[in-house]
Amino acid sequence: MTESVFREPTAGPRTRSVPLAHLSLELGHLYMEDFAAGPGRLRDHFDEVRFWADAARAAAARRTRGKRPRISTCFLIDDYFTRFSTPAELIPVVLAEAEKAGLVIDYLARESGCAEAGGTEPAESVLRRIVESPPPGSDGTRPPVSRTGRLANGKRTPATRSALSEAPAWQPPEETGALNHSVFMDVELWSEEKGRRLWSCPFLAAVWQLARLGLLRHLGEPVLTPRPWTGDGFPRDWDHLPPLLRLDDSAAPFSAYRTCTLLPSRFLPVESAVRLVLDQTDVDAGALRQIAERSRREGAEVPAAIAQRTTYVFYEEPVNHSDPGPT
Template structure:
């Protein structure tokens, strides 16, 4: 006798797939200080980026084995740590300077959308998916990242417990997957100000990479979905600008098998931290399988490790010695 099993159709939400380009090419990820420096800073940035775009496109074509691979471009504006000017002033400036350099921005995103988009707490959901790599010999004494806000790639230097520091032999930190010598990193993911969580730049950038790779879901549904811009003036309030805009009607899909980011070399430390985070995220297995099946069907090789799917081109900024977020940035405006 065969026993029938009844299940609600909503009890097992289906993980929806997303369209995928071969490459998501980021043309910029700048701080508000860059915009405060005036159009010249943007002009210099896009002029330098333009030099590398053709090489990146050629590399993507070689990898995909196609003359014209599907490549979409994007640009991320920092409206999370600082709210400088308005979309009505900043967005046209970005698009104009990009066009002068012969570049087209298909998608424009707000960094605050990597924290919360369409009332979905994206950063918090990724935090819950972190699986810390336990260092060899660890005893569980270290609090989890959900309590400390710090994520490491190995064993920290042990802190003296009940023993005078001068009588305890110093031990160096150790990278878990070290090759010959350790490169130890300890990354701050969040802090709290006035009982509100303030996500770090590396953590938001990791969320951004996962979105560009098409690996973020909420109850099986894609998140940070691009909305078409129908034209007209951009709003004067950042909160009225959608988290992700599609500016080019015929653009290739926003998400892609791989990402490439073109940015100044002052971002190198941040992006090193991003890769550490990506290595310890338990990505939705169904989303990963969907990408694997799709890429295999197209004959496109995709690295198994998510962090290896993100590539970069770092360039030196002429005349820019030190530009970055302030040491104590103001709390972001909450929506």
């Protein structure tokens, strides 16, 4: 005899949907060292980005098959690793330099919001959703990523034996599913500083991508939702600024079916690590299903792999620019 089990439909958290654009176009993801270089550095960045932004818009229009695509723009400011200047001083300069280049920033985000936002901890939530892909031959002796803070795309070099035992032959690390030759990556997701967990740049950028793709949830509720800024000016403390601001009330939705990120080429290693994290993150199934169904109805179907929904343009910076490098 089969026993029937009754469950209330509302027993589990319901995944709430979010408005979606066709494309989330990121016009910059710079660090405080870049801002410290002065308005000229921002001017160079936006002047270069303008051409690539036009190309990204054209590509989005091609995918919508003649329909006008919904495209929103965003800009991310690093206030997590360092604090430079104040929102009141810095944000107007960013917006003014973008406008001079013919660009409009619809949404402005603080990188610290990827770590903590409105009483939630997006980075911690994403960490719990990482499902490591064990390479062939794994014996389960290595601690999980939640303890090591490291995530790889294959088999690491085996540990050497003690001095009293026979030294084994050296073995190289090996990418899982490598095509012809191995490209192995081992990404640090967090470190400990004075008893505090410090999230890495690649991991916070992965959280940021998930938010832009509309896939970030906490108990079914969207995380990093935009808030309007209605004040006459911006505050003098970064903590008094919402994690994600909507600067244009008429803008297309913040989250989108796909993302395109425009960055200096020095960010290439960071964003390669971001894709590794996305490939091993088990995102909210309800959000995945909603986006798949909606994109199909619109004739704008998305790839099943999350990382494949992200695209990048890496541009070469002027040779006279002092390269601060990612934090």
